[in-house]
Amino acid sequence: MQCKELEEVLEQDGFSPLPLAAREHLASCSACQGLVADLTTIVASARQIPAELDPPDRIWISLQSQLRAEGIIIDQPAVVAEQRAPWWQNISALFRPRVLVSAGVAAALTLAVYFQTHKPTEVPVAATVVAPAPKAEVPAAERANQVTPASAPAPLQQASAATHTSAHDSATSLRPSPSELAGTTLMNVEQDVPSMQLAGNSAVDTSLRQNLRTLNEFIAECQQRLKQNPQDEVAREYLYSAYQQKAELLSAMMESGRSEH
């Protein structure tokens, strides 16, 4: 067996018991021994990375349905999903929590923007003549699972006023408010930041952290205002805008930390 063939075996089967030919080659080839040692170290190190916080499932459901509705993602046949993943994808899966956190920020950002532009209105249903139609067909089962306000406009189209009102009330009681949703997600992401060495540069780190504090203070101010006056739409707009900025800032901070390490 040659070195390239051993690499192919590793790609296909990972560290599962190697075939006899591969083991014989490995015993006599110092280069391949080095490769295997490196891979072993990488896998071991990756497993020691502490698990980070996963955003709630509802964010993924909402994001997925939104992307599907916009035709950005298309459902793949089940066969594709069952294809055997190569071993390097298994290794990369170990890093998934970090990816999820970044995606969580993106999700929060998407939701914040969405809610800013699609604020739930309190107008009577009878007065709602035109409601935004979904851009693509979404299966009924999925619609039922969508508990976030991202799906809220769809039922407005045909339901009678009474039915809609009760359904709307029920959904409203189940789902978190946009503000809570974005705030919780961002707070989860932020928990990683204090221990993170950012750009490895004191001035940049100080600026990033200072701006994060600034945003948090502003968010707290808007939240306080909304508690006192929930109908203050301007405060709500500023709150969502601050969430959007915070998501971008956290994303930049995590990017700085990642590029450093």
Added chain:
Amino acid sequence: MYRTIDRRVLGLLGPGLLFIAASPLLASPPEHKDSRFIVKNRPVVVLQNIVDGRIEVKSWKNHEILVTSTAASDKVDIDIEQVGDRIDISASAMVASSQPHDIEANFQLTVPEETELQLRTQTGLIYVEQVNGDMKLQSVAGDVHLKEVSGYIIVKTAGGSLVCNMCGGKLEFTSISGSAQVLAPALTSVNLMTTTGNILYDGDFVRTGLYTMNSGRGLVEVRFSGSNSFDLNAHTNLGNVDNQAAAFLKPDTHSSRHSTQKFAHSLFGTVGQGLAKVELSSYSGTIRILKRN
């Protein structure tokens, strides 16, 4: 005995301290490098300065780009590459360091007048003068100064401020705590947004232009001239609208809304025929409207 020890310690410490003090000077002198690239059409310069440092861009008549880079130490890796009419420049740290100015790369670019720019740095100043072309300028804490530039200009900072002097085209500024000053502009579209910084717009509003300025907590100040023509909509949630130009603001001719009293939460009015549209907003800051003398 103590005196003897003190003398010995001092005898050893003296040269040691001197060496420590001198070591940064002996370590590595700044590395200075010039690179020239011939370009044909409107070039694009992409500069990613992952470390600290100043970026200065000026123009000349030549179809050539001159990149002068200065790295403060050998801990900075500078990579410059030409791909057709695109010049990619990157500076990154090879080691982590908390020493100020240790990981720093400064760039001076001389580019054709018609050049597109994408510049990014951490804490240093970005300065662009007399360049026409779309540009995206990003910084964490560094300020951005623009003079006589035009195009679609996007500036994004966390804490850095913007000074835009005699700029033309379209301007978008987004920041958390940075301020923006737009002086003597010829901009047809302006969108300035900062959470806690201040905004100053001192200049004319181009007819049919759209101008949006928004600060969460900071001061938004607009100084216009009597020959301008624009509709004004100013609104603050918790702050004040300080109207120091009441004599020049007519009731909004394109709307039934009208309020020109001083220190209110909102103000609608028209100057001239109301050809441009100006929207000023703030959450808890003050909005001030002035007419220039």
